[in-house]
Amino acid sequence: AAEGQWVLMATGRTPTNIAVIKYWGKRDEALILPINDSISVTLDPDHLSATTTVAVSPSFPSDRMWLNGKEISLLGGRFQSCLREIRKRARDFEDKEKGVKIKKEDWDKLHVHIASYNNFPTAAGLASSAAGLACFVFTLGKLMNVKEDYGELSSIARQGSGSACRSIYGGFVKWCMGEKDDGSDSIAVQLADETHWNDLVIIIAVVSSKQKETSSTSGMRDSVETSPLLQYRAQTVVPGRVLKMEEAIKNRDFESFAKLTCADSNQFHAVCLDTSPPIFYMNDTSHRIISLVEKWNHSEGTPQVAYTFDAGPNAVLIAQNRKTAAHFLQKLLYYFPPQDNDLSSYLVGDKSIL
Numbered sequence: 001a002a003e004g005q006w007v008l009m010a011t012g013r014t015p016t017n018i019a020v021i022k023y024w025g026k027r028d029e030a031l032i033l034p035i036n037d038s039i040s041v042t043l044d045p046d047h048l049s050a051t052t053t054v055a056v057s058p059s060f061p062s063d064r065m066w067l068n069g070k071e072i073s074l075l076g077g078r079f080q081s082c083l084r085e086i087r088k089r090a091r092d093f094e095d096k097e098k099g100v101k102i103k104k105e106d107w108d109k110l111h112v113h114i115a116s117y118n119n120f121p122t123a124a125g126l127a128s129s130a131a132g133l134a135c136f137v138f139t140l141g142k143l144m145n146v147k148e149d150y151g152e153l154s155s156i157a158r159q160g161s162g163s164a165c166r167s168i169y170g171g172f173v174k175w176c177m178g179e180k181d182d183g184s185d186s187i188a189v190q191l192a193d194e195t196h197w198n199d200l201v202i203i204i205a206v207v208s209s210k211q212k213e214t215s216s217t218s219g220m221r222d223s224v225e226t227s228p229l230l231q232y233r234a235q236t237v238v239p240g241r242v243l244k245m246e247e248a249i250k251n252r253d254f255e256s257f258a259k260l261t262c263a264d265s266n267q268f269h270a271v272c273l274d275t276s277p278p279i280f281y282m283n284d285t286s287h288r289i290i291s292l293v294e295k296w297n298h299s300e301g302t303p304q305v306a307y308t309f310d311a312g313p314n315a316v317l318i319a320q321n322r323k324t325a326a327h328f329l330q331k332l333l334y335y336f337p338p339q340d341n342d343l344s345s346y347l348v349g350d351k352s353i354l
């Protein structure tokens with residue numbers, strides 16, 4: 001093809017992940033290096049995922065990006081860091097059919113257009129940045145013929161948004177905080193793939209799909225600066241919890257899994273309350289859902305459902321199997337009828353398949 005007449009594109013889809021041991025606090029803001037390890041479950045890609053198309057063409061005069069159809073600025077942002085890191089690793093590419101040949105060093109001169117869509121509310125505390133940045137890094141890597149392994153890709157996605165590094169893998173994933181100052185060992189590893197423990201069912205109770213008031217980035221910065229509980233959590237509590245959680249996942253031990261998940265969510269929100277000024281991500285409906293789960297689990301004698309809340313009021317509920325999920329959903333619908341404006345909808349899915 002003649003110079004300027006071709007467009008090369010790649011499209012990818014990446015699900016979001018839900019942390020069961022939370023990431024909250026950075027030791028390096030620029031490189032996005034955390035103060036503790038975290039563990040998450042990557043959801044089924046049919047729900048709560050980002051779909052991103054990246055394109056390059058000699059006819060594009062600048063880098064541009066659209067999120068859910070609306071153009072957003074790329075200047076100085078985190079997409080820019082990921083773009084730079086992927087460009088550095090780009091390789092020679094040739095498509096004989098299209099007559100396109102791009103030398104390694106030529107990728108620098110080509111501008112990209114990025115279009116990303118979330119199939120769920122952006123910035124409502126449903127980890128939209130995790131899916132979006134992971135998808136962008138993965139898809140751009142494919143387009144630019146990058147051959148780095150998933151660990152390396154996770155470390156690039158991390159520089160876009162911390163939690164994004166965990167969405168590079170399916171299944172159960174650990175983000176190792178690492179020790180080095182350059183962040184090269186702050187990468188995600190897969191603990192178990194998506195076929196492991198796939199009778200778990202995840203229910204997301206959308207308490208509010210409004211934008212959250214305090215972004216995770218600024219919230220965790222305030223926590224690092226002001227919360228004494230955060231230091232105690234990162235140094236004394238989380239290391240032991242991570243080991244126990246890895247064991248629980250390996251052995252499909254739902255009782256330990258549920259207890260650790262709920263305790264860690266509650267401690268994360270306690271840290272938010274311990275921050276000055278305090279951060280309130282959960283609301284009254286969130287608290288009522290916690291009470292419902294705690295009462296039910298207590299009356300059954302062993303945990304049936306685990307709850308976890310991120311930087312927003314929406315509840316993520318993890319049931320041991322379809323039967324308990326159905327039973328629990330019935331209870332939720334009874335106590336929180338959807339026509340009640342408080343709770344707008346439910347999303348239900350297996351960890352891997354809906």
Ligand code: 2P0
Nearest residue numbers: 019022023161162163216217310311
């Ligand atoms: C997590 N969250 O582990 C925790 C639990 C929210 C609560 O990771 O500044 O959007 O981009 O690294 O990744 C949200 O934080 O923050 C988050 P940045 P990110 O999932």
